[in-house]
Amino acid sequence: MTSPWSVRTEVAPATSRLLIERAHEELLAGNAGDPRLADVRPLVRESWRRSLASSAAAEGLPRLDMTADELEAYRRAHPLAPVMEMVRSLLLPGSAEDSGVVVAVGDASGRLLWVEGDRGIRTLTGDMGFVAGADWAEASVGTSAPGTALALDRAVQIRQAEHFNRFVQPWSCTAAPVHDPETRRLLGVIDVTGGSEAVTPQAQLLVDATARAVESELLVGRLRSRAAAPRRAARRPAHSHAALRVLGRDRALLETSGDAAASVVELSARHAEILLMLATHREGLSAEALAALVYGEAAVETLRPEMVRLRKILEKRAPHLVPLSRPYRLPADLETDVQHVVSLLGRGAHRVALAAYPGAVLPESVAPGVEELRASVRAALRETLLAEAGVDVLLAYADTAEGAEDAEVLRLCLAMLPARSPRRAGLVARIEALGA
Secondary structure, three states: OOOOOOOOOOOOHHHHHHHHHHHHHHHHOOOOOOHHHHHOOHHHHHHHHHHHHOOOOOOOOOOOOOOHHHHHHHHHHOOOHHHHHHHHHHHOOOOHHHOOOEEEEEEOOOEEEEEEEOHHHHHHHHOOOOOOOOEOOHHHHOOOHHHHHHHHOOOEEEEHHHOOOHHHOOOEEEEEEEEOOOOOOEEEEEEEEEOHHHHOHHHHHHHHHHHHHHHHHHHHHHHHHHHHOOOOOOOOOOOOEEEEEOEOOOOOEEEEEOOOOEEEEEOOHHHHHHHHHHHHOOOOEOHHHHHHHHHOOOOHHHHHHHHHHHHHHHHHHOHHHOOEOOOEEOOOOOEEHHHHHHHHHHOOOHHHHHHOOOOOEOOOOOOHHHHHHHHHHHHHHHHHHHHHOOHHHHHHHHOOOOOOOOHHHHHHHHHHOOOOOOOHHHHHHHHHHHHO
């Protein structure tokens, strides 16, 4: 069988992949003139060079800089939102949960907005950060079908070792850009990711046809809208954004940004506890309930002067967050890095979630509400990784403070590793030491 994707079409696919892997190694080693690069398709070779020039990570994870709420709001407002049902019907017919592929739709900058399809494959690809909200532009993760299709403004197929990022090399993908049907402005990209079935000629025809069908549907929708009513200019209200960082630190950071400026303030341990409890209980808390979560008893008279001091700080730094009373509650959303990690776990981005978890929630706090939240997040991370994560992510978790002495995690890693893996000896020694 000849290779469908190497310059040297006379070689078998396995040989072709080996040639490309070696060329990739030479390029990353700084040997841009190595003759082995001639074995790589020109489209891929040029993409690798662009990836190097933009400092794309060869083993890193994509950025996820949007909270779950921000992502949902962005998706609702995106021009491709109205055609998602069409994308699903064309690319994920029948039962999407066992379709054998993952379908992703991203915006014009390469950020993935929807990632749907086979549950098992989504779990595996989530470990490399292929999840909604992740930046898959070529400048971020290097050569991949979605990012390279956007960079070239044309449909592309990328197979396994052709990916610039090693985390992505087990997978193959086909992607096609989507344009505004009137202005031809780039709107986004449609991608199918999976095994070899994701890069067949039929897959490319299907993805291309879906992109064209989407553009036609967008045009029809606009014509209908114009016939029904005159267009109205969209108005976007000014807003401020705030985030609370409490993982792995005792003195939380409150980060705020808005139309005027951005700021970061370090909070006292007590103010961090109060603000975290209000962010976690968005429905509000009575004075007694908040005092119990922070102090361990209904010490309302101790809580009230602390609330006065917190309000004074917030009036200067984040006036939109000054708590209301009866019940105590925040007047605006306050995102936390805790919510971010839990959201990543829910999206299947296990490796990214682990990287975003520098440590426990306010580790020195003895506030009952914080202790409960700390235990809940620890358990969610551990149980999700045990149930769904790949061996590489589990090994990374086993190297953290929380996973280092977890015998169940170590045994599962041992069971998942190949029989000849050099890492087995170290795991066996650690398990025996724990038993002793």
